[in-house]
Structures are given as C-alpha cells and as structure tokens.
Amino acid sequence: MSFRSIRSYAAAMCLVLAPLTAAAQQNFGQAAGQQAVDFARLGQNQTEALQVNEAIYQGIGFGNTFLVVTPAGNVIIDTSSAGMANRHHELLTKVSTAPVRYIILTHGHGDHTGGVTDWKQDGTQILTQRLFPDFCAYQDRLAMYFARSNAAQFNFDAERLKQLQRSPRGKVTPTITFDDRYEFELGGLKFDVFHTPGETPDALSVWLPKYKVAFVGDNIYDSFPNIYTLRGTQPRWALDYVASINKVLKLEPEIVLPSHGLPIKGHEEVVKRLTKYRGAIQYVHDETVKGMNDGKDVFNLMREIKLPAELDMGETYGKVAWSVRGIYEGYVGWFDLNPATMYAASPNVADAELVMMAGGANAVAVKAQEAVKAGDAVKGLRLADAALASEPAHRGALEAKLLALETLQKSTRNGLENAWLGYGMRGVQKLLNPPTGPQGEAK
Numbered sequence: 001m002s003f004r005s006i007r008s009y010a011a012a013m014c015l016v017l018a019p020l021t022a023a024a025q026q027n028f029g030q031a032a033g034q035q036a037v038d039f040a041r042l043g044q045n046q047t048e049a050l051q052v053n054e055a056i057y058q059g060i061g062f063g064n065t066f067l068v069v070t071p072a073g074n075v076i077i078d079t080s081s082a083g084m085a086n087r088h089h090e091l092l093t094k095v096s097t098a099p100v101r102y103i104i105l106t107h108g109h110g111d112h113t114g115g116v117t118d119w120k121q122d123g124t125q126i127l128t129q130r131l132f133p134d135f136c137a138y139q140d141r142l143a144m145y146f147a148r149s150n151a152a153q154f155n156f157d158a159e160r161l162k163q164l165q166r167s168p169r170g171k172v173t174p175t176i177t178f179d180d181r182y183e184f185e186l187g188g189l190k191f192d193v194f195h196t197p198g199e200t201p202d203a204l205s206v207w208l209p210k211y212k213v214a215f216v217g218d219n220i221y222d223s224f225p226n227i228y229t230l231r232g233t234q235p236r237w238a239l240d241y242v243a244s245i246n247k248v249l250k251l252e253p254e255i256v257l258p259s260h261g262l263p264i265k266g267h268e269e270v271v272k273r274l275t276k277y278r279g280a281i282q283y284v285h286d287e288t289v290k291g292m293n294d295g296k297d298v299f300n301l302m303r304e305i306k307l308p309a310e311l312d313m314g315e316t317y318g319k320v321a322w323s324v325r326g327i328y329e330g331y332v333g334w335f336d337l338n339p340a341t342m343y344a345a346s347p348n349v350a351d352a353e354l355v356m357m358a359g360g361a362n363a364v365a366v367k368a369q370e371a372v373k374a375g376d377a378v379k380g381l382r383l384a385d386a387a388l389a390s391e392p393a394h395r396g397a398l399e400a401k402l403l404a405l406e407t408l409q410k411s412t413r414n415g416l417e418n419a420w421l422g423y424g425m426r427g428v429q430k431l432l433n434p435p436t437g438p439q440g441e442a443k
C-alpha cells in the first residue's frame with residue numbers, strides 16, 4: 001500500500017473509532033478484518049521518532065503524538081489512541097525523558113486522548129479548550145450507540161460489542177481550559193493555543209511562533225473532510241472549518257502538523273494545501289445553501305454537487321455527498337416539507353404491498369439484478385430491499401442485494417463506504433447461509 005493510501009486510510013478510520021473505549025482500541029487489531037489490522041499497525045514499524053525540527057518530534061500512528069522539547073521540560077500535543085500510545089511513549093522518551101510539563105489535547109476524540117495516562121506525571125498540566133469536557137460527556141452519553149455503530153463498521157463480534165458497552169472510556173480531566181486563546185511560555189518557548197472549531201466544537205490549534213509551526217489536530221486531512229461521518233455525529237459546521245483554517249493561514253506557518261498524516265512543510269506548500277482545503281469546504285457549503293434556497297431537495301444536491309477540478313482533493317476519507325446532507329440537515333433538520341414524512345411511519349412502509357402488486361418478491365428481485373447489471377447498483381439495492389420487505393428471507397432478493405453491495409464496494413475508494421458495504425454484505429451472507437439450512441424461495 002502506498003504511503004498516500006495508508007495515510008488516507010488512517011484518516012478514514014480515525015473518527016469512526018473516536019468514540020471507542022480505550023480497551024476497544026487496544027484490542028481493535030485482534031477483532032477486525034485484514035484492512036483494520038493494517039490500519040492498527042500503522043506506525044508500528046517506526047523505529048525512531050520522526051524529527052520535525054530541532055525541538056519537535058512525532059510518533060506516527062492511528063493519531064500522531066507530538067513531543068516538543070524545551071530547556072524547562074517537555075510538552076506533549078495529542079497522545080494517540082490507547083493501542084498506539086505505549087509505542088509512541090517508547091519512541092519519544094528515547095528523544096527526551098525530561099518532565100512532561102503540559103499535555104495539550106487538540107480535541108476530545110479517543111484517538112487523541114487515549115495515551116494521557118502514559119504521559120501524565122505529578123504536576124503535568126492538561127490543557128484543553130473549554131468545551132472539551134462537554135464534548136467527552138456527549139460521547140459518553142451515547143456510548144452504547146457508538147459502540148454498536150463501531151461494532152457494525154469494524155465487524156466486532158457480539159462478545160466484543162458487550163465489552164464495548166461495558167467499558168466506559170477513560171475520563172480525562174483538564175487542569176487548564178480556555179475560551180478563545182491561552183498563551184504560556186516554557187523554557188523560553190512561547191506556546192499560543194487557540195480555539196479552532198471544525199471537526200469538533202472543542203478543537204484547538206497550537207502555534208509556536210519561534211518555529212512558525214502550527215499543530216492543527218483533525219481540521220486538516222489528506223482528503224475531503226468528513227463534515228458528516230456515518231458512525232454518527234452531531235453537526236460539524238462547515239463555516240467553522242473555514243474560519244479556523246483562516247486563523248491558521250493568517251499566522252503564515254512554515255510547517256503545519258496535522259494529527260493524522262505527515263508534516264506539511266514549506267510556506268508555499270502550506271498555503272497551497274490549506275487554501276485548497278478551505279476552498280473545497282466553502283464551495284460545498286455554498287452550493288448546498290444555494291440549492292436549499294433554490295428549493296432543491298437533499299438527494300438532488302447530494303448527486304449534483306461535485307468539486308471543481310482545482311478543488312478536488314479526493315474522497316478517501318470524507319465524501320462530498322455525505323457532507324452535503326450533513327450541511328443541509330445540520331441547518332434545517334430532518335423534515336423535508338413532505339407531509340408524509342412527519343408521521344411515525346418508515347419510508348418503506350408500503351413496500352411489501354407494492355411488491356405484491358408488482359408480482360411478488362421474485363419478480364422484484366429479478367428487476368433488482370437487472371438494475372445492478374445495467375449499472376445502477378443503488379437502484380438495485382433499493383429494489384432488493386423492497387423485495388425483502390415483502391419476504392425477508394427470499395433467496396433471490398438476498399442474492400440481488402449481495403450483488404448490489406459487492407458491485408458498489410468494487411467501485412469505491414472511500415474507506416468508510418467500503419466498511420459499511422462490508423457490514424451490509426455480512427448481514428446478507430448470514431441470511432443466505434443460515435446454520436439450519438436455506439430459507440425462502442430459490443430463484
């Protein structure tokens with residue numbers, strides 16, 4: 001796997017795992033499939049910390065850990081996931097064993113806070129933005145939900161799911177919080193920490209004026225961002241990303257250090273990457289808002305809005321279409337102005353009846369297969385689901401659904417889409433190969 005794709009895949013996996021418990025992250029590699037094992041091993045071949053400049057070192061992994069060395073002690077910025085933290089601790093303490101004076105957490109996702117206990121010493125300050133405890137409380141409140149969605153995405157078995165639901169995430173209590181800005185000096189080095197909401201409301205960035213280095217957490221990836229993530233998230237405000245990237249650009253950094261991936265070095269490269277990233281988010285936001293005001297529905301906009309070539313940065317992590325829907329529904333919520341939608345009835349409440357009128361599950365399953373073969377796998381998937389609403393164990397409909405899912409999986413390069421299609425495929429395969437023999441009508 002090329003470095004680019006490893007980096008993209010790591011990015012793809014990051015936020016989906018973010019609400020996992022520390023225990024779950026530690027065991028993630030044992031429970032998940034081949035892709036996940038590769039992912040969990042990201043950075044494990046690193047034998048020395050990556051030296052960014054004379055004072056800054058990086059542990060690479062599922063979430064980076066940064067060490068800043070000063071004559072008066074060290075500062076750790078982000079601590080990676082619990083499963084990677086020991087490795088980063090080992091690599092970075094080879095560089096310096098001086099006391100850890102501060103741990104700065106760019107936000108409250110578990111792949112940044114998982115190693116706090118590895119680094120915290122007596123007297124270590126833990127610095128976060130003021131909203132960090134609220135954000136962690138939100139994740140903990142929905143721990144059961146997130147455990148289930150992560151278990152689905154990463155193919156955890158029932159026992160693993162129970163463990164996830166039993167193990168509360170290690171609580172991190174900051175000793176210093178701030179609203180907009182916090183400055184401190186250590187060993188003659190000035191740290192300027194400031195609020196940069198984007199992927200999360202509590203996100204912060206760190207600026208070291210002496211080195212012209214900005215640590216930007218998860219507000220910059222090597223792909224279009226996940227303005228909405230499928231495992232579930234509260235709205236991520238596109239314009240927050242834009243404003244936060246502007247704050248960073250204004251500092252004119254020479255080096256930008258994202259918490260996933262490698263350093264972005266050189267002022268020209270920094271400006272190029274961050275300007276494009278900001279432009280892509282702004283474009284998708286503005287086109288969504290324009291379409292909403294023009295009276296277009298969310299599905300039309302999900303199909304229509306595409307990044308122009310000069311802003312296209314790939315969609316291996318976030319997807320423009322999901323972000324369009326995230327922005328749309330972030331602004332106005334779920335009601336689509338259709339009176340049918342305001343009632344407590346599923347959108348496919350009439351499917352079973354319609355399938356019977358169309359000749360039954362078999363006839364619709366044949367249409368589903370035809371749609372997939374004609375190049376419309378999404379339509380095939382919908383038709384197969386309709387047939388299954390009529391006959392949940394219908395073999396032909398299950399086979400058509402599997403074909404649609406496999407076809408979609410072959411055509412995507414997005415890590416999250418791939419994972420959720422895999423989840424769907426496992427569900428169908430279980431029904432196709434039940435332990436007590438086949439059910440339903442063979443086609």
Ligand SMILES: [Zn+2]
Pocket residue numbers: 014015063109111112218259260
């Ligand atoms: Zn992350």
